[in-house]
Amino acid sequence: MRNIIETTTSLGRISEEIKKEHKGFLEWNSVSTRHDHQSILQMVIDGRDPKAVDSEGQPLPTLVYLSREKKPQYHHNFKAGAMNALIRVSSKISNGSIILNVDCDMYSNNSESVRDALCFFMDEEKGHEIAYVQFPQCYDNLTRNDLYGTCFRVINEVELAALDANGGPCYIGSGCFHRRETLCGMKYSKGCETEWKRENERKTREKASVLEESCKVLASCTYEENTQWGKEEMGLKYDCAVQDIITGFSIQCRGWKSMYFNPERQGFLGVAPTTLLQSLGQHKRWSEGQFQIFLSMYCPFIYGHKKIPLKLQFSYSPYFLWAPNCMATLYYVAVPSLSVVGGISLFPEIWSLWVLPFAYVIIAKYAYSLGEFLWFDGTIQGWWNDQRVWLFRRTTSYFFAFLDTILKLVGFAENTFVVTAKVSDEDVSRRYEQEVMEFGCPSPMFTIISTLAMLNLFSFVSCVKRVVVDIQIKALESLALQIILCGLLVLINLPVYQGLFFRKDKGAMPTSVTYESISLALLACSIVLY
Structure with a gap:
């Protein structure tokens, strides 16, 4: 795979041999670039197809490749824009009510993470109140003495866990299980359970080829024009360097709670910065985005007034005031x-x-x-x-x-x-x-x-x-x-x-x-x- 990627990069085009492997590659023509291309969508594995089985004959889940449309004249809104496009497309293809968000440099380290998260969502007494379950952000390349202090030991073990008593932890952008409806703007109400049951009964009956074509428009540059996506209550928020935190905060202000879960075997592992400049640059982006939130309409003492507990408003403040x-x-x-x-x-x-x-x-x-x-x-x-x-x-x-x-x-x-x-x-x-x-x-x-x-x-x-x-x-x-x-x-x-x-x-x-x-x-x- 590495050789294929490097060869493709050096050539500046997709070779004919690679194009034959997956039809999605056919759409990467000579005029396409990373910053200027149409929506590309392919159902690599259709989980409804009886032939979609592994080497042991067990059914495989649906696997979809999506590259949203990008045009120089339209702002793509970075990671938040990508996630919003994925939310819309997945809503059309799947009736799954839970979404897992994992950054591209992280991987699952615990096969029971999904079951653990679902235990919170399906709890008979409090599960209907929970919008997302956040796992800690951990790394697998840390040195013994954590040279650059990137493991967030005290934050992961003490501070985020303590937030459970105040209304729940913030959304930190990776290793997080979301209830789909909360990302799409749903406000908390006691009758929301009935709506979920009705939604989960919906089945996707269109053929894979039909779904591929109908979903492309959901990932186009112009789809979000004159909509609330990325603005008020739809999807992840735009115009902020830490879209994840402001998104989680707005979800909590709509009446939802969140949960923090830190299992003995770490759920997800990623790659920590290996130079001082990388680490400092990462913290500059985080602290800048958080301070912007504090000075904006989303300040926890303004936007969160009478929406979330006062103790949760104060809990956000130390992070928002890093800068x-x-x-x-x-x-x-x-x-x-x-x-x-x-x-x-x-x-x-x-x-x-x-x-x-x-x-x-x-x-x-x-x-x-x-x-x-x-x-x-x-x-x-x-x-x-x-x-x-x-x-x-x-x-x-x-x-x-x-x-x-x-x-x-x-x-x-x-x-x-x-x-x-x-x-x-x-x-x-x-x-x-x-x-x-x-x-x-x-x-x-x-x-x-x-x-x-x-x-x-x-x-x-x-x-x-x-x-x-x-x-x-x-x-x-x-x-x-x-x-x-x-x-x-x-x-x-x-x-x-x-x-x-x-x-x-x-x-x-x-x-x-x-x-x-x-x-x-x-x-x-x-x-x-x-």
């Missing part, structure tokens, strides 16, 4: 360090009783965080990696997401959907498996990370010089908390220093970033001193 939280983090990693260089004390002296609240917050926060992480089978090194990546995200991904959102609000930018690349070469994969942080290419995100790392290094060296060489013990007492914070940031940034000065492989920090970061850090220190 603006960057400002507090940037303050703590820059201002205290610069103040140390200038000899300015921001916190109480080390022997003052007023230092106790600061000490309590620091110790309690990190002790609880570490205990929580270890309780769910994490490692100490994995927790430390998580703290490091948390810092990197808040000073880069969330910062750029915050800026982009503000620029879009004032009309200086437009919404874009950036797909996270998951493919890497052998050297990158090898370094990832060895848990060596990957930099490799210039990026404004790396410039910020390196500048802050160098700023804290210069500040820490200045502290040591002041105390050891100049013997200014009084400075140690008044600047103790800032020195501790500065030293902690230096420890967190050790992989950055290695990438800047010691590594010689292709994953090292680019030379241009090294020069920029040193220059910017020295400039900042000079401004404070003079």
Whole structure:
């Protein structure tokens, strides 16, 4: 299959041999491109055909290939547009009431996931209230200590599970079983069970060839014109980088509940980013989309008012406010360090009783965080990696997401959907498996990370010089908390220093970033001193 795909890509057309295998390929003619082609639909397996059996004689389910129409003059609305086309076409071909959504880079890891999800939908007491059952987003290529903090250990094990008590988890875009009607705009009512029974009695009687032709229009570019698809209550929402979350939120505001299920054997597994830039880019898109929701009409305290419980409105807020939280983090990693260089004390002296609240917050926060992480089978090194990546995200991904959102609000930018690349070469994969942080290419995100790392290094060296060489013990007492914070940031940034000065492989920090970061850090220190 890989050879066929690569050959087809290099030729720029479908070869005659491949076209003969499936008639759907015949429609990929010389004028078709990935961005300009008609609707292509083929029922590869017709489950109603008695001949549709496997090698053991067991019946096979219906399998349909769909490539929706794309034209340059029409916006295709990314993943949400594709799912809406699939919902419409599948509604015509199948009378199935449950839809499973799995991203293209994920696969089923547990054959009992379907049965487990149906147990919630078919529960005699509460099943009729449930719109979707969300499984956690897990990965099968994580390193032992989760180098880039992508496993969402605490979110998956604690936060999403806790949302069940508040009305249900958000829809995170993959590994989710949906009740079809809820995606099509149905509001919750106690009489909806009768409607489902009537709908499930419907059978598709048309021939496969007739269905193929009649369904193509449902996947055309013009079908959604002057309709509510992607707008109010029909299908997945458009014009948002995180269409999944806003779609799930709107479903809950129509009276439905959701369920979170995290089985011992993970239901679905995918591919995690293997470079730091991929991970940061992914979080930029997520945090930007969530902050856009908070500032839009879909803000949980406005759109969700009197529609969902207040505790569920508050539960959404920490995720929707990832982006603006960057400002507090940037303050703590820059201002205290610069103040140390200038000899300015921001916190109480080390022997003052007023230092106790600061000490309590620091110790309690990190002790609880570490205990929580270890309780769910994490490692100490994995927790430390998580703290490091948390810092990197808040000073880069969330910062750029915050800026982009503000620029879009004032009309200086437009919404874009950036797909996270998951493919890497052998050297990158090898370094990832060895848990060596990957930099490799210039990026404004790396410039910020390196500048802050160098700023804290210069500040820490200045502290040591002041105390050891100049013997200014009084400075140690008044600047103790800032020195501790500065030293902690230096420890967190050790992989950055290695990438800047010691590594010689292709994953090292680019030379241009090294020069920029040193220059910017020295400039900042000079401004404070003079």
